[in-house]
Every structure is written in structure tokens, then in C-alpha cells.
Amino acid sequence: MGVRRKYIRTTIEQLLESYDIKTAPVDVEKLASLVGANVQYEPTEDKLSGFILKDLQKQTVLIGVNKNHPKNRQRFTIAHELGHLLLHKKGRIHVDHKFQINLRDEHSSTGVSEEEKEANLFSAELLMPAKFISNDLAEIEAFDLFDDEYLKKLADKYQVSIQALTFRLAYLNYIQL
Ligand SMILES: [Zn+2]
Structure with missing residues (x-):
């Protein structure tokens, strides 16, 4: 498939425009809440940056962030998870009670899979x-x-x-x- 560079750029441009975000720093936590995701900060082991939990039945989304990480890294994590949320909707139509979990560890920063590369690019495009x-x-x-x-x-x-x-x-x- 390859990383959808153009699509990601356009998605973010539309996102920034629809929420009238015109200057840096981009408030990613606020943006998360605007798209329906709740951000929670929890201290956890260092190799874990964050995760996204989708409750498909209740249609709620939780983004978890490692509270022990530096602030800038936390912002990157939120933006990365937002990338998964907005770009990777696989499983959305599953109607089971289980949470769909997408853990992000240190390996993702090197972009091991296409989805991780896309989420990392999304994050960079959104923050900058x-x-x-x-x-x-x-x-x-x-x-x-x-x-x-x-x-x-x-x-x-x-x-x-x-x-x-x-x-x-x-x-x-x-x-x-
Ligand atoms: Zn990821």
C-alpha cells in the first residue's frame, strides 16, 4: 500500500481548518476531545508511550499516555494515536464488547509497519x-x-x-x- 503521504497531509489540513487552528503550538489534547477521544495520563513503564482503546459498542475512544515521558513526547504520542484513530479504522464495524487495543512501543518510532509509519507521519504533520x-x-x-x-x-x-x-x-x- 505504501504510506499515504498526500492523504495524510490533506486530512490534517481539513482537520486544522474545521477546528480553526491557525497557529502553533497545536493543542493536541483539545483536538482529541474535539474528535471524540478522551486523553488520560498514567505513569507506566518507559517503553510504553501510549495506547488507544476503542469501545466499539459504546463508541467511545480512550487515548492513554505515559505520564512519565517528557511533555513533548506526550504530545507526539497523542498525535500518533490520533493518527491511528483517524487513518486506521479497521475493525470499526465489529460489534463485540472487547476493546480494540493498539499499543505503541519504542519500535514504532522507527516505523516498523506501514500503519506505524503513517501514524508517525500524521503526528509530525499535525504538530508541525x-x-x-x-x-x-x-x-x-x-x-x-x-x-x-x-x-x-x-x-x-x-x-x-x-x-x-x-x-x-x-x-x-x-x-x-
Ligand atoms: Zn502506533
Whole structure:
């Protein structure tokens, strides 16, 4: 199938537009509640980032986040789980009482499966929307992208790690890694 890059970009653009989100940082927890998912923070073992539980009968969704992780990582996790929720609707029509569980562990950050890659891309697109980045970068000189202080400032604005921002800038072809 391959990662649906265009579809993911469009899905997020529509999402941001319908909830009138125009500036960073994107409030992913609020967005989760707007699409009907409840976010809960629980301390858990380090290798677990979060999970999504769908109660197909009650039609409720719970996103669990590892409270022990740094704030930026928690935001990434929420966005990642939202990706699963909005992109991977497999099983939606099952009418059993069981929760459908989708655990996310450290391996997913390297993108082991297509679905994990898609959820990770969704997360990057949501936390650092291409248009927002383009607007911010329009105001600066290309030279600044190699300025660590500027990168730190930009990462703080989006509430993401510098590493996540750097990958994103490379993905969007602003820099080469
Ligand atoms: Zn995942």
C-alpha cells in the first residue's frame, strides 16, 4: 500500500481548518476531545508511550499516555494515536464488547509497519503543519536554519523536540540531513 503521504497531509489540513487552528503550538489534547477521544495520563513503564482503546459498542475512544515521558513526547504520542484513530479504522464495524487495543512501543518510532509509519507521519504533520512551518520560515533567512538557537526557539514554539523539528525540516526539504 505504501504510506499515504498526500492523504495524510490533506486530512490534517481539513482537520486544522474545521477546528480553526491557525497557529502553533497545536493543542493536541483539545483536538482529541474535539474528535471524540478522551486523553488520560498514567505513569507506566518507559517503553510504553501510549495506547488507544476503542469501545466499539459504546463508541467511545480512550487515548492513554505515559505520564512519565517528557511533555513533548506526550504530545507526539497523542498525535500518533490520533493518527491511528483517524487513518486506521479497521475493525470499526465489529460489534463485540472487547476493546480494540493498539499499543505503541519504542519500535514504532522507527516505523516498523506501514500503519506505524503513517501514524508517525500524521503526528509530525499535525504538530508541525507544513503551512505553519512555511509561514515561519518565510520570515527568516535560510542561514538561520543552521543556527541552533533559532532551531531551539522554533522547537519551543511548536512544543516539539529539536530532533523532531530537524526531521520535519528535512522531510519538507528545507534542510538536508
Ligand atoms: Zn502506533
